[in-house]
């Protein structure tokens with residue numbers, strides 16, 4: 001069997017918004033002055049510096065408003081990875097005298113799992129919550145794992161590979177109850193919310209979180225930008241010591257343009273939340289098309305009708321297909337998607353798909369499509385012109 005004919009006019013269909021989003025022109029517009037004419041160092045005492053400093057503080061206030069917190073709880077970072085590291089290593093190092101037990105899940109992003117595994121080497125004890133076959137954690141298991149020496153709980157808001165949404169507010173409530181019963185201020189609660197901004201409630205009081213990580217490059221903002229929310233009164237050791245910027249929490253000249261872009265992207269994402277109803281509809285349409293026209297496919301993660309699945313995520317296993325080969329063929333037709341997560345470091349396959357119990361065959365054929373706010377039905381129709389044929393070719397060519 002032959003490959004489908006290349007289109008006369010190639011269309012680019014980008015279905016990897018879970019890895020990176022395009023920069024929104026309105027975000028770029030906000031960033032531009034700080035990259036060009038208004039280049040002053042925010043620490044400088046003359047007008048150019050004061051102007052930059054003022055803008056950083058304006059952005060801090062804008063971000064805090066979205067989280068419904070106070071400006072002094074907002075710290076600008078270089079992305080989700082730094083925010084997670086700053087939260088996890090920061091709490092562990094500042095509070096290890098009071099306990100060395102941490103609870104997390106098996107399906108966290110590597111930017112959480114890796115600093116935690118570093119802490120394990122430094123003598124911390126880690127409890128990993130297991131998940132069921134679609135990725136849900138068990139609150140009862142979580143409650144049983146809480147101990148007097150637990151200083152930190154880190155549980156992601158939305159999983160980047162299979163789109164499962166964790167009940168952050170419910171977990172937060174359980175932690176509050178535990179603290180009250182045990183008359184302690186521990187454990188602190190951190191959530192990696194990098195994948196949650198576009199669709200979920202980020203009101204930190206309602207979520208009962210002490211620390212929350214955000215990232216700019218997944219919400220139509222610039223790469224290399226992020227935010228760490230840290231509740232007042234929660235002490236953390238800094239990752240970067242330097243000139244005392246960010247209230248001493250992060251040394252280094254502020255990335256003013258990045259901060260301007262991050263803040264604008266976050267404010268816009270908050271306003272655009274309603275648009276994700278249509279993303280859900282298109283995602284479900286896509287899954288229905290795949291099910292109808294391609295045999296031997298399975299969905300990874302919660303059902304598409306389930307409200308514990310993020311509306312933009314579709315993770316599918318094509319049996320008897322090597323995901324990486326399929327991905328590269330799709331690219332030839334202008335269709336971009338990923339296998340597992342973009343920052344996959346697991347050699348043995350995705351640790352998330354492993355945690356939900358997939359066998360080798362289902363892992364090998366797993367593709368992640370993540371839609372964006374501009375993904376259209378026409379994009380999906382274009383994909384469906386080629387995807388079934390490519391899957392079939394790959395299956396037939398298997399010897």
Ligand SMILES: *Cc1c(COP(=O)(O)O)cnc(C)c1O
Pocket residue numbers: 018078079080081082084109111156158159160192193194195215216217218224225226
């Ligand atoms: C992308 C991502 C990160 C890492 O963010 P960077 O800005 O690339 O450092 C962390 N956690 C989750 C869930 C992510 O999706």
